Amino acid sequence: MRHIISLLMENEAGALSRVAGLFSARGYNIESLTVAPTEDATLSRMTIVTRGSDEIIEQITKQLNKLVDTVRVVDLSDGGHIERELMLVKVRAEGILREEMKRMSDIFRGRIIDVTDKTYTIEMTGAGHKLDAFLGALDKSAILETVRTGASGIGRGDRILKS
């Protein structure tokens, strides 16, 4: 099962390597990991997307909690949550492709943020499957480069993760 885990950590040097090290040392799968400081500069927030059986996910949350720098751990998949990912895609935009790419970007609510006479760079946010769908809808040979941030997640409504 896919799980999306949110983590508040002390914003200390090495916090990221402790988390990454934990996943590799224990052989846990890590699909994506995003990290950045929060409005409180002493805290950083991570979102980890992982896969595993219920037993493994239970161990992952316990092991994350056990890290001395960990302030809070929440498995967002346990309740209502929203996740978003940012993707930048550079596509070929010459000849007939130029119009086509603009149209596709609009349909998927992307924004063209850089233009040359040969390329467009499209910015798009959404759940991972939406970004996948966009890429799937494009002509493979037209995609020059993609970069994705991995998911960031937050609980719905008054599910709030605070220190």
Place this chain on the structure above:
Amino acid sequence: MELTGAEITVRCLAEENVEYVFGYPGGAVLNIYDEIYKQDKFKHVLVRHEQAAVHAADGYARATGRTGVALVTSGPGATNAVTGIATAYMDSIPMVVISGQVPTPAIGMDAFQEVDTVGITRPCVKHNFLVKDIRDLASTIKKAFYIASTGRPGPVLVDIPKDVTQFRAEFEYPRNISLRSYNPVTKGHSGQIKRAVQMLLSAKRPMIYAGGGVILSDAAKQLTELARLLGFPCTNTLMGLGGFPASDPLSVGMLGMHGTYEANMAVHHSDVLIAIGARFDDRVIGNPEHFYQEERQIIHIDIDPSSISKRVRVDVPIVGNVPEVLTEMIKLIKASKEKPDQAALKTWLTQIELWRSRDCLKYDRSSDIIKPQFVLEKLHEVTKGDAFVTSDVGQHQMWAAQFYKFDKPRRWINSGGLGTMGFGLPAAMGVQLAHPDAMVACVTGEGSIQMNIQELATCKQFNIPLKIILLNNRYLGMVRQWQEFFYGERYAESYMDTLPDFVKLAEAYGHAGRRIDNPAEVEDALKWAFSAEMKEKLVFLDFRTDQTENVYPMIPGGKGLSEMILV
């Protein structure tokens, strides 16, 4: 007043009432050593290899319950310490390791004797710190001691760059510390404790499985009271020996790969199993699929939530500190009108006696070659069961665990989780320094002792009169045993050829020694070693034991508790 980082470091150790620092100097820690030279609050023990510094601090911690302290230099000093740190980590031993680091501007420049110590040790410490700012030094050391000794204990490393030991800052040692990200639970959930007590009181074939957590939390008293109050049989893990008196009729000895027949059968056939500070290790339960029993219910008390339901699903998890949880249980049991079904319990204990009568630890007592088991029985007799016994890793370790019957906690000191050969001698140094008047025996093998043999010099320098009980089988015996059982008797590289003359070696280091070849001389040699005459001396006894003796019972890898190989 402003102090240098080196002064602050030393003052912090004094504030923590540190008695011994085990260490080895080098460039990055010279400022700290200079301050150690000037003070008399704690003693420094100069080992001969950094691994031994950490093991000695570890032995000290295990024998006292206090936090052990080791000090090493950067680069090779730190890498030499890693085996010791990992050993302490696997067995949850409270320890603070201070390592020197190259000056902050040199970090990352491939400087002389630079390694990423925090990176290298990260997976084998409870936590670690790199102190980049002198103003954080005192509070970091305070945190290190706090983290090491609370919750599930473990080693904490503090890496201090050399320039930080020179800079000055105002010194104030924090009295208290609280960390928002670290709040170990101590009291167990009262609802879960009630459920557990209900389950215990209705058990027909109950079994107590007690581990190292009982020793670490000084809960032997509560455990013993619980078992006797209920009349329930108790088995201990290798790390839990001494947590329940081995001489008590309710004790069935150790369980697991080399546990007794009665302990393994009882755990296998129990209907309610209560695990107390034990972590269902693979050397204990073997294959979890073979271990699983449909009708058995499991209660698990552990301070570390990640120990619970890691390898085995449990029915009643209780996250908490063993003595507090057991005290609560005892209170509830005493207050309850219910009593366990006495008839069922009697039948169960009779069954256990039947298993016990299988006499699974028997060996050939009429042999004219020295049997290792015999040496250990005699060691128990001569020391009246009152010695601190450290061991290395191998067959001798298992025989010591099986044959030296521990009645008290913190007497049995060995590397269970990492299984580190070379642990025994330096650990015994820490134990003997902690308990100068106690009898301390290091049970070892000729393979293991050679891994830290240089510490005989440390023992000489600091007058550490421990006794080395070498069970010399001229084999890496545990390896040889596996090769005999599972590798068609192909003894690849397990023979210890060209051994030194250990007696002469001991003498060369300034100690006394004796070689023992006949069973008839065993008792005499032990009496000599522990005599008043030798009280102040380290004695090295080289027992030439049976080369082909094996450790029984044995559960082969991947099997279950009832699938033992018996003698």
